[in-house]
Amino acid sequence: MKNNTMIKNDMQEPQAQKHEVVNPDDFFDARTDLRQQFADECGWGGVEIKQMGEDCAFRRYYRLTREKDGEVETAILLDSILEMEDKVAPAHKLVDVVSLAPKMKAAGLSVPDVYFSDVSKGYALLEDFGDYSYNKAFQNGADQPELYGLATEALQKMRQSTELNSLKLRNYYEGHVHANRVDIVHWYRPAALYEANPSGLMESYLAAWGEIENALPPCPMIFTHCDFHVDNLMVLEEREGLNKCGILDFQGAVIGPAPYDLANLLEDARKTLPNELKTALKAKYCADMSAEDKEIFNAWYRVLATQFHCRVIGLFVRLLVRDNKSIHLHHVPRLQNYIVEALDDPILAPLKRWFVESGIDLSKPLPPFDLPRLRKILGLIE
Structure with a gap:
């Protein structure tokens, strides 16, 4: 193992x-049940949630997949250690993902849209x-x-x-x-x-x-x-x-x-x-x-x-x-x-x-x- x-x-x-x-x-x-709850709150209830490998930092990415209007639709659920925990490094804060994405996009760069976020619980739903x-x-x-x-x-x-x-x-x-x-x-x-x-x-x-x-x-x-x-x-x-x-x-x-x-x-x-x-x-x-x-x-x-x-x-x-x-x-x-x-x-x-x-x-x-x-x-x- x-x-x-x-x-x-x-x-x-x-x-x-x-x-x-x-x-x-x-x-x-x-946090499995909490991830599902967040997905439900974002309108992605009852969908497949599949982990996308590991990250060197203390976070995980999960792909959400569903069929909508005859087409497959996906999004990325980011699960991060809570901001108040001492184990989160300054460069790994979820709040920075949420705040920087729109600014970088406005500068003409291709970064994922942030569809939903709940920084207090350590979650964000991102463009795939x-x-x-x-x-x-x-x-x-x-x-x-x-x-x-x-x-x-x-x-x-x-x-x-x-x-x-x-x-x-x-x-x-x-x-x-x-x-x-x-x-x-x-x-x-x-x-x-x-x-x-x-x-x-x-x-x-x-x-x-x-x-x-x-x-x-x-x-x-x-x-x-x-x-x-x-x-x-x-x-x-x-x-x-x-x-x-x-x-x-x-x-x-x-x-x-x-x-x-x-x-x-x-x-x-x-x-x-x-x-x-x-x-x-x-x-x-x-x-x-x-x-x-x-x-x-x-x-x-x-x-x-x-x-x-x-x-x-x-x-x-x-x-x-x-x-x-x-x-x-x-x-x-x-x-x-x-x-x-x-x-x-x-x-x-x-x-x-x-x-x-x-x-x-x-x-x-x-x-x-x-x-x-x-x-x-x-x-x-x-």
Whole structure:
């Protein structure tokens, strides 16, 4: 039987943490009747409700299906942990789905309509964008330049939208995405070396990034989706032009550094893009920028992409070690390669020195996982 138990872990230093075991299956199974009640209230009583897989966050999606006037009609029921619970992260709040959707749609972006919502109970009924994600489309041989080009145009729309960029959103530098650039230290290094991190290691890692960032001009801050990748982008085949690019999971949006979303899209942990395509898409995104702005954008693109990889490589280890989810581990070698290549950029020289001093050799695969031993090293068990 699959073990979905998650060990709650909210503080930054694993060795000093207390852990509450939370089983998401138990939580959502206990809400079956409440989901049905919400569907009834939305006019979808007595229909089929089918779970659509799991999410890395503490939420579930269910497809509602019914026949109406001789045609099949569907909608998506989002079941989320209650807003007042301490287990919900700031970027996973249902209220942000409900509030951002109409604003993004008004900016010319294809996001699901919110038909009904009850934030107090953790439910929303959303437009169904189907199952044909960018990821699936590429597996079926879809045209990469076309679809990535549409996604890049969507990011341009976000950057150019006065309304979106004036929203009072969380600041990227105060949120978990930026903070968790340390996950390579917290989670990856102990898994690579099977030893606890020495005192001062985290401080030296953050000092390396500080030296890098302080050497660069300030980066423009804009509306940032913050999770803009091929599994959150849908091909809406019945639509045309930019509207063909459906955008999901935008509830974690922040005001963040301009290159972040494009780096997230092109430096994908799940998929390797040809360098010539990445170069063309960066040029497309920056087409309306001055030469000076392009130079600043490219420098920060390198920094943010590498911070993204340092976060995600640690995240994938954490998902196995803490949450018993191994589904992403096969992407770790790609992330290793991304970081190794990035460290040849002189901009990242302080970080390159840190990796040598820390003992992390990203050219080597991770050793086999001895989970009881690793969990003990990390302080997850005694």
